[in-house]
Amino acid sequence: MFLDRVSGHQRCNLLYDPSHLLLQQLDYLEFIDVYHDRIRMFHVKDAEFNPTGRQGVYGGYQSWIDRAGRFRSLRDGHVNFKAIFSKLAQYGFSGWAVLEWECCLNRAEDGAREGAQFISEHIIQVTEKAFAKVFSCLRLLSEETFQRGLERLKKDVRNRPISSVSRYHLLWAKRSGGL
Numbered sequence: 433m434f435l436d437r438v439s440g441h442q443r444c445n446l447l448y449d450p451s452h453l454l455l456q457q458l459d460y461l462e463f464i465d466v467y468h469d470r471i472r473m474f475h476v477k478d479a480e481f482n483p484t485g486r487q488g489v490y491g492g493y494q495s496w497i498d499r500a501g502r503f504r505s506l507r508d509g510h511v512n513f514k515a516i517f518s519k520l521a522q523y524g525f526s527g528w529a530v531l532e533w534e535c536c537l538n539r540a541e542d543g544a545r546e547g548a549q550f551i552s553e554h555i556i557q558v559t560e561k562a563f564a565k566v567f568s569c570l571r572l573l574s575e576e577t578f579q580r581g582l583e584r585l586k587k588d589v590r591n592r593p594i595s596s597v598s599r600y601h602l603l604w605a606k607r608s609g610g611l
Contacts, residue, residue: 446471447472447475449477478504505535505538506531
């Protein structure tokens with residue numbers, strides 16, 4: 433509807449905020465499927481929705497702490513961030529993931545510290561190779577080649593962020609007998 437009104441203009445984009453979609457009881461994951469080509473930023477913000485017989489989506493003049501729907505610190509709400517980060521990676525999202533913190537229970541300082549760590553733990557480095565190609569190559573690794581790869585992994589972890597996460601996951605799978 434809105435895109436029709438602006439004739440699908442290329443500058444009409446979205447700041448995706450799953451916390452607001454959850455509080456409106458919209459499917460925030462399907463929203464990504466529908467609008468992924470318009471999402472340019474992502475507010476990493478959690479919320480919870482606990483309706484009762486007296487209140488639901490509309491909090492009715494309650495304070496934030498007493499509302500059925502309220503914003504929470506990351507990990508304390510109902511938003512499935514693993515699924516969100518996976519969907520955004522699936523669609524090649526290259527925009528900003530920004531912590532927006534509001535919580536009626538926790539301190540802001542704690543929310544900021546925990547939130548930055550939470551985002552870094554959830555960012556997905558998209559693989560550059562199809563899984564089947566990587567899998568078929570690694571299946572043939574000798575023990576010596578595996579050990580060299582393992583040493584390289586240890587060095588990478590000590591010195592810098594890992595650039596090829598999927599390669600190392602497969603190496604570990606081979607070592608544990610998963611391949």
